[in-house]
Amino acid sequence: MRIGIDFDNTIAGYDALFATLAEERGLFDRAPTGKRELRDALRQRPEGELIWRRLQAEAYGGRMAGALLLDGVDRFIQLCRQGGVAVSIVSHKTRHANFASDGTDLRRAATDWMEQHGFFDAMGLHMNPDDVHFEDTRSAKVARIAELKCAWFIDDLEEVFAEPGFPKTAQAVLYDPHADSEAAPDLLRCRHWDEIGEHVFGPRH
Numbered sequence: 001m002r003i004g005i006d007f008d009n010t011i012a013g014y015d016a017l018f019a020t021l022a023e024e025r026g027l028f029d030r031a032p033t034g035k036r037e038l039r040d041a042l043r044q045r046p047e048g049e050l051i052w053r054r055l056q057a058e059a060y061g062g063r064m065a066g067a068l069l070l071d072g073v074d075r076f077i078q079l080c081r082q083g084g085v086a087v088s089i090v091s092h093k094t095r096h097a098n099f100a101s102d103g104t105d106l107r108r109a110a111t112d113w114m115e116q117h118g119f120f121d122a123m124g125l126h127m128n129p130d131d132v133h134f135e136d137t138r139s140a141k142v143a144r145i146a147e148l149k150c151a152w153f154i155d156d157l158e159e160v161f162a163e164p165g166f167p168k169t170a171q172a173v174l175y176d177p178h179a180d181s182e183a184a185p186d187l188l189r190c191r192h193w194d195e196i197g198e199h200v201f202g203p204r205h
C-alpha cells in the first residue's frame with residue numbers, strides 16, 4: 001500500500017509565518033492567525049490579491065525556514081514505515097513563483113526544509129528523495145497520484161480531490177485543522193494528524 005501526502009499546509013505549516021510576514025510589512029498590527037483568515041482579510045483591500053501572492057512567494061521561498069512541521073506528521077510517517085506502508089509526497093509547486101519572485105527555487109527551498117526536519121535521515125523519517133514529487137500543475141499532480149496508485153491521499157485543499165483525473169481508487173482525506181473548509185460534507189476531513197492515523201491504521205494502533 002502507498003499513501004500520498006500533499007506538502008504545503010499539510011506537512012509544512014505556514015500560519016505563524018504568514019502572520020509574521022504580514023506584520024513585518026505593517027499590513028496589520030496583529031495579523032489574523034489562520035492562513036485562510038489572513039488571505040480573506042487581504043483580499044478585501046485594493047491590490048490585496050497581489051499582496052497575498054507576494055507573501056506566498058516569500059513564505060514558500062526565501063522564508064521557508066520559518067515554516068513549522070505540523071503536529072503529528074512525523075508520528076504518522078513513522079507509523080507508515082512500521083506498517084510497511086510506502087509514503088509519497090506529491091506537491092503542486094512550480095520551480096519559481098509567478099509573482100514577485102526573488103529568484104528562489106521553491107522546490108529547493110522545500111527540499112532543504114525537509115532535510116532540516118530529518119525527512120531523509122536514517123535516524124529520522126528515512127524517506128527517499130525519489131518519493132518526493134513536485135508537479136507544475138494541479139492536473140499533473142493528480143496524474144502522479146494516479147500513477148503511484150495511492151490508496152489514500154491527504155491534502156488541505158478540497159479542489160485537489162475534485163480535479164478531473166483524481167483517482168477513484170484513492171481515499172481522499174481533507175486535512176482541515178481549522179475546520180473552516182467549505183468542502184462537501186461527505187468528504188472525510190480530519191483536524192489532526194493523529195485522527196488521520198486512526199482512520200488509516202485503526203483506533204488502537
Ligand SMILES: [Mg+2]
Nearest residue numbers: 006008009156
Ligand atoms: Mg497544500
